[in-house]
Amino acid sequence: MAPLTTPSVYPPAGREFMKWPSRRSVVHSTEGIVACTQPLAAKCGLKVLNGGGNAADAAVAVAAGLNMTEPTSTGIGGDMFCLFYDAAAGTVSALNGSGRSGAACTLEKIRGDLGLAEGEAGEIPLTSVHAATVPGAAAGWVDTVERFGSGKLSLEEILGPAIELGERGFPVSEDAGFFWTKGEASLRKASPNFAEMLKTDPSAPDGVRAPRAGDIMKNPNLARTFRTLATEGKPGFYTGRIAEEIVRVIRDRGGHVELADLRHHLDQGGSEPVDPISLKFRGQGCASAPRSSPGGGGGGIELWEHPPNGQGIVALMALGILQELEAAGTIPTFTPDDHNTTPYLHAIIESLRIAFADAHWFVTDPSTNPVPAAELISQPYLAARAKLFNPSAATPSFTHGDPTNPTSWSTSPALRSSDTVYFAVSDAQGNAISFINSNYAGFGTAMVPRGCGFTLQNRGANFSLEPGHPNALAPRKRPYHTIIPGLVTNLDEDTSTSSQTGGSTGAHGTKTGSLHSVFGVMGGFMQPQGHIQVLLGQIAGQLSPQQALDAPRICVGAGMADVGDVRGEVVYVEDGMPEETVEGLKGLGHNVKVLKGWGGMGRQMFGRGQVIRWTVDEVEGRGVWSGGSDMRGDGGAYPV
Numbered sequence: 327m328a329p330l331t332t333p334s335v336y337p338p339a340g341r342e343f344m345k346w347p348s349r350r351s352v353v354h355s356t357e358g359i360v361a362c363t364q365p366l367a368a369k370c371g372l373k374v375l376n377g378g379g380n381a382a383d384a385a386v387a388v389a390a391g392l393n394m395t396e397p398t399s400t401g402i403g404g405d406m407f408c409l410f411y412d413a414a415a416g417t418v419s420a421l422n423g424s425g426r427s428g429a430a431c432t433l434e435k436i437r438g439d440l441g442l443a444e445g446e447a448g449e450i451p452l453t454s455v456h457a458a459t460v461p462g463a464a465a466g467w468v469d470t471v472e473r474f475g476s477g478k479l480s481l482e483e484i485l486g487p488a489i490e491l492g493e494r495g496f497p498v499s500e501d502a503g504f505f506w507t508k509g510e511a512s513l514r515k516a517s518p519n520f521a522e523m524l525k526t527d528p529s530a531p532d533g534v535r536a537p538r539a540g541d542i543m544k545n546p547n548l549a550r551t552f553r554t555l556a557t558e559g560k561p562g563f564y565t566g567r568i569a570e571e572i573v574r575v576i577r578d579r580g581g582h583v584e585l586a587d588l589r590h591h592l593d594q595g596g597s598e599p600v601d602p603i604s605l606k607f608r609g610q611g612c613a614s615a616p617r618s619s620p621g622g623g624g625g626g627i628e629l630w631e632h633p634p635n636g637q638g639i640v641a642l643m644a645l646g647i648l649q650e651l652e653a654a655g656t657i658p659t660f661t662p663d664d665h666n667t668t669p670y671l672h673a674i675i676e677s678l679r680i681a682f683a684d685a686h687w688f689v690t691d692p693s694t695n696p697v698p699a700a701e702l703i704s705q706p707y708l709a710a711r712a713k714l715f716n717p718s719a720a721t722p723s724f725t726h727g728d729p730t731n732p733t734s735w736s737t738s739p740a741l742r743s744s745d746t747v748y749f750a751v752s753d754a755q756g757n758a759i760s761f762i763n764s765n766y767a768g769f770g771t772a773m774v775p776r777g778c779g780f781t782l783q784n785r786g787a788n789f790s791l792e793p794g795h796p797n798a799l800a801p802r803k804r805p806y807h808t809i810i811p812g813l814v815t816n817l818d819e820d821t822s823t824s825s826q827t828g829g830s831t832g833a834h835g836t837k838t839g840s841l842h843s844v845f846g847v848m849g850g851f852m853q854p855q856g857h858i859q860v861l862l863g864q865i866a867g868q869l870s871p872q873q874a875l876d877a878p879r880i881c882v883g884a885g886m887a888d889v890g891d892v893r894g895e896v897v898y899v900e901d902g903m904p905e906e907t908v909e910g911l912k913g914l915g916h917n918v919k920v921l922k923g924w925g926g927m928g929r930q931m932f933g934r935g936q937v938i939r940w941t942v943d944e945v946e947g948r949g950v951w952s953g954g955s956d957m958r959g960d961g962g963a964y965p966v
Contacts, residue, residue, distance in 0.1 A: 352872045353953045355965030360388060361936035362749035363399075363959035366496055367391030370487035371751055374479065375966050381753040382410055382474035383484050385761045386467045390488035390552060392747045393780065394545060395496055397523065398505035398768060399848075400747040402551065402563075403572075403775075404783035405459075406466040406763040407632050409602060409813040410474045410835070411844065413756030417835030418604075418630050418813055421473065423466025423597040425459045426691075426802045427786060428583040429590070433799045437791055439580065450787045450799075452767045453512065455579035457784035459805065460587050461572070463763055464555055464563040465596025473599065474759070482556040489556075492549030492779070495542040499960040503539035509769045510536040513781070516772035517575050522547050522779050523769070548779030564592040571775035572782065579773065590802065602836055604630045605642040605703055606817060609649040610866040611659050613817075625818030627842055629861065631810055634689045634697040638810040640854035642703045643681035643711075645861070648673060650705070650712035657717065665867030666903060668910030669717070671880055674862070675897055675916065676715050678855055678882050683724040684711075690797040691804035697796075701729035720915035723895065748811065748846035748853075750938045752951045754966070758938060760811035760844035767850075808850045812857045814842035841940045843871070847956075849933030852881050856933045864937075871937035871954030878902040879932040900932050934959035 353359060358381065360371040370391035371384035379387075385408065393401040406423035436456050442448040450457050471481055498506065513520040524534035525543050537543040554562040563569065569588045576583045608626035629645055631638025651657045657673045664670045688697055701707055707729045714724060752758040770783040788806045789799035797806045815838045847856025856879065863874035878900040899908055901922040911918050921931060934956040942949050953963030 350872050350876070350955065350957055350962065352870050353963040353965055355951045355953075356754070356948055357966035358751070358753040359938050359951045359953040359963050359965055360384060360749070360751050361938055361953045361955045361961070361963040362388055362392065363501070363747055363934055363956075363961040364392055364395045364499060365961055365964070366395050366491060367749075368961060368964045370491070372964060372966060373487045374484055375753060377483065378476065378478045379484065380474075380476040380755060381751040381757040381759045382470050383476055383479050384753070385749070385751045385759045386470050387484050387487055388749050388751060389463070389467060389761065389763050390485050391491060392749070392763065394488050394491045394548060395499065396502045396747060397781065398502055398509055399765060400763045401765055401770075401780045402463050402467075402548075402555075403461045403780040404763060404765040404770060405462040405785060405807065405809065406761065407636060407807070407809055407811055408466070408470060408762070409630055409632070409760040409811045409844070411758045411813060411815075411841050412474070412835060413841070415835065416837060416840070418602050418815065418838050419474065419835035420600045420602040420632050421466060421470060421597050422600050422632065422636070423462040423469070424635065424785070424804050424807050425462035425591060426587070426804050427459055427789070427799060428581075428587045429801045430582040430584065431456070431799060431801055433791065433793060435582065436799055440791075442791065448791045450789060450791065452784050452787045453516070453771065454784075454787070455576055455581035455771065455773070457787040458576055458581055458583060458771045458773065458782045459786045460583060460591045461783060462591070462597060465560050465591065468555070468560050469597040480556075481559070485552045485556045489549045489552050492545040492552070495544040498537045498539055498541050498543050500539045501960045503537060503541070505768065506536040507538065509772065512769055512772040513774070516781075517579070517774050519575065519774040519776045522774050522777070523781065545779045547777050551778050551780065560592055560596050564588040568775065568778055571778055575773045575775045576782070587802070600633055602630045602813075603633045603639065603642065603699055603703065604628050605646050607645055607649055608817070609652045609659070610862065612865045625816065627865075628815045628817055628838065629857075630813040630815065630838075633692070633699050635691045635804045636807045636810050637685055637689055637851070637854055638812070639689065639699055639702060640678070640681045640685045641810070641812070641857040643684065643708065644674070644677040644854065644858050646703055646705070646708040647677040647680055647712045647715070650709045651677070651715055654709075654712065656712070656715060660866040662866070662868040665863060665869070666877060666907055668907050668914065670866070671907060671911060672717070672720070672914055672916075673715070674858060675880060675882055675911075676721060678858065679721070680711050680714055680724050681854070682851075682882070684726045686806075687726040688796060689806050694800060694803045695796045698729045704729070706732075718914070748848040748934070748936060750844045750846065750936045750953070752844070752938050752940070756841070756940070756949060758813075758841060758844045758940065760813045760846055762809045762811045762846055762848065764809045764848075766808070808853055809848070810846065810853050810857070811844070812846045812861075813844050814861065815839045816842050843937055843939040845935065845937040847933040847935035849931065852931065852933040855879075855881055856935055860935055860937065871939050871952060873954075875935050875937060875954045875956045881931050898931055930958070932958065936963070938963070
């Protein structure tokens, strides 16, 4: 007789089911799942799946729905990345949908515009017009459908549900209402077109205000933008009326992005197909764990991330360092009872700090500055970097190494210098997509192109203004990017040729083993930290997808200039972490700050994640999707 539950996503007998405050359970389906932060956006994706579309088609529908319902985090004026698992081909493909700086955006010009003196470090403020880069999301949506979609639905059909939300109106959710009110002042200050992003209310002083939770909000201008993209494709966004309005609002604020820059993005093909990077992980018992265990891969797992200019390499490096520490006997194979204890988190914190020290120097646009990605995640380099770890004390700061020079692998004299939506979709054919879309911080620059209904991102704030830095601002360059989707495959069916990274690359993606899960955690520099914690929560902690998301998290500052912790010297700990763990971290020398509540410096720092896990019922021989959605968000995991 078939089991009544899918054991792979539940803890072993005797483990607590609800260890942390949560009202959520794992959601199961054989037909597919949409996991995202907005129920109405999830409904957009479910309509597409039920209409014959696949996971990629549905993901674009969700992205558009999220732009409509949560513009406080994401939109067509921002960037996107995705990882797509093709079940029929057994491949993982990556799509880089990030935009570039303008051709006139030289380091000298922007430093001059910001009034920086020679030798002064400085940075591009999040609210500066110079933080606006060419939006990559529009092209990325079109390319996702064209490259990975089912071919059964038109872009008009895929964007239709979101268009309907904008034209008929939708009730605003709790989180979106909170952040809309928080961002109203920035909208009003950034451009004269702010009213497009606010609710019409005759009782308001000037007739508009931020919508509150439960209010009906309409955005016909964004619906019009979506219709243009649906009927005219990428040229409808990167040339013509929309492009002209993007350039106009930037130029009026003194920025330097021109029509030729948008046209250049179009001429380059829009988004860029790239080879994903990966790291094989056999530590923490996952190599010997049965497939039916919560994190087991039955031989190990392979974590897939986007290559630079994304920061997914931070997650790979940190996971690789942890694997080397375990292999050397420096840390143990943790048991479920060790999850979120002091030794467990100390190892994670220090591994992340070492990884960030390298990433903040090396991660940049590889088309303008070569990035030694393969060397950074090679076993010899990670083993050498792991030697920097002190199990008995926190290290105040780490400097980056040089992976091309073995004599400097351990140390180097050089110094190093969150608002997003992540969602996951799976379908009845076994395909799954890990998708992330972002304005960067809140409404981004909050500048609204007239008649378009969206804001422009502030991703350019991630450029370095230090001459000679690999990530230094330059014309038509992509910045260090925080948004990263994650994907995990199993190693017992692995077809890769490398012992450490990657697989064989073909025309349709990188060949790999069977799918384990698609997952991600949004939130600026929190993202690779969330990847490590949620993944290890399942592997070492033996937690279900939902429990792994519910568990309290830590966040290393790691360059978060907006919280005044550029060097990552503070370890932020979420309320709910055991008190003995907090005191233990302090005892090791960590500068710990416990964050409570939601607004300001609260739990929002720890991101919001989604997980969709794939397993096969051994009796029935049928695949089962099992989804979790972060309790820190408004949405959930919704079965087809």
